[in-house]
Amino acid sequence: MISHVLPTYNRAALSFERGEGSWAIATDGTRYLDLGSGIAVNVLGHANPALVDALTAQAGRIWHVSNLYQIPEQERLASLLVDRTFADTVFFTNSGTEAAELAIKMVRKYWDHAGDPDRIEILTFEGAFHGRSTGAIAASGAEKMVKGFGPLMPGFRHLPWGDIDALEAAVTDRTAAVMIEPVQGEGGIRPLPDQDLRRIREICDRTGTLLVLDEVQCGMGRTGRLFAHEYAGITPDIMMVAKGIGGGFPVGAVLATEAAAAGMVAGTHGSTYGGNPLACAVGARVMDIVADEAFLAEVNRKGALFRQKLEGLIAAHPGVFEGVRGQGLMLGLKCRVSPADLVKACYAQHILTVPAGDNTLRLLPPLNIEDAEISEAVERLDRAASSLA
Structure with a gap:
């Protein structure tokens, strides 16, 4: 029997009731670090006051x-x-x-x-x-x-x-x-x-x-x-x-x-x-x-920080990752495993990511993500990769 919502998506069994900055909060209260931003949409995070x-x-x-x-x-x-x-x-x-x-x-x-x-x-x-x-x-x-x-x-x-x-x-x-x-x-x-x-x-x-x-x-x-x-x-x-x-x-x-x-x-x-x-x-x-130049400079700085930490992640998991590519805060991890499997492993670590073609995992966080959240993201990605290895 067909669902009331046309089943054109293989949706994850997750529902979110609210968000705060880089975090999406599920209906059961679990906080997920959002590195997908609704597929590059939430550039200023969830519920941005402005x-x-x-x-x-x-x-x-x-x-x-x-x-x-x-x-x-x-x-x-x-x-x-x-x-x-x-x-x-x-x-x-x-x-x-x-x-x-x-x-x-x-x-x-x-x-x-x-x-x-x-x-x-x-x-x-x-x-x-x-x-x-x-x-x-x-x-x-x-x-x-x-x-x-x-x-x-x-x-x-x-x-x-x-x-x-x-x-x-x-x-x-x-x-x-x-x-x-x-x-x-x-x-x-x-x-x-x-x-x-x-x-x-x-x-x-x-x-x-x-x-x-x-x-x-x-x-x-x-x-x-x-x-x-x-x-x-x-x-x-x-x-x-x-x-x-x-x-x-x-x-x-x-x-x-x-x-x-x-x-x-x-x-x-x-x-x-x-x-x-x-x-x-x-x-x-x-x-x-x-469009403010100071804001864009911060995106570049945070992108460089994120990429540097991802390089260490790749070195630690050569069987899972092949490399990182992209620019600013539009980054992709080229995988040696199925990106879909890695997305699921990330769910278990309460982190949201997006799969893409060419065996790639997309990382598209809010542009105002904080440095500490970038570090937290890489730690959770590390645990996700370890679970697959």
Whole structure:
């Protein structure tokens, strides 16, 4: 007999009733150190007072009016994003998947508007994850996501991860855009080297191809910069953002240059809930905190501390771990054992982690995790690894 909640997740037998900073408290009172942050969402931890204040203050004023009207909170958050990034304009969504759908539409509309409607092919990469909608799974092409959901949206070509020569060879006069994550999340915390991202930008510039970056998971301070592509010193034409931008409140966004968004005129896209006052009030407060250079410097310092301690953990358990990779507080432990088994072992040590592709365990703690909590996390990971060994 099917459950009342559609069983599309293999959920752990854990329920949480409240949270405090880096800790999630289960219904039985057990405290779990949260190194998953709701899959890179809770960038400022659970029940952050600043975000609670922003949400409750807005809730006492107005919740929803729809995009038929101007929304001051939306305009403020859009201005914060434009002032801090390459973008000239922003459209707000409810999720990263919705952001991916709009990014795909924006690319196609750009070329139609430019008088070249046959230029529709979008180049993507093995291991990519852009969401679960039909357009997003077609972009990823992974069998585990597309099997049984055909026919898929046409117009995507999938290339080997990190093979920039293959990318250059694949670009034709029908190539509309390159879509890529600067750091793959679901694919196993795989950062793209800065020189590769710079070369992709050069190829796009030379061929007139749009560059679309998916920073849904690696953006919003996760890597120690507000957005991961900043390390390479390049900018995209279109960028998808979500997860951390709402600090736990559902909100996403597509950022674009004026040129890339030229085809998106009135009536070409819409959202009933996207950019509602509640979401944007919280998002603006997140931006106020996370975009601060001193805050980002702390993310880098804590990321280096965490990585140093993880190197010692790997040395102590060579049969369990192969290495660590990532940037800032977006870290992955490449495993010699099943990441799913390690996640379960972590539950026994009251610690929350997230599995990923390429046999990797994701560590995505709140960006304001304390040094003592990092030490505690590594001690618990050590006990979990010992139980498997």
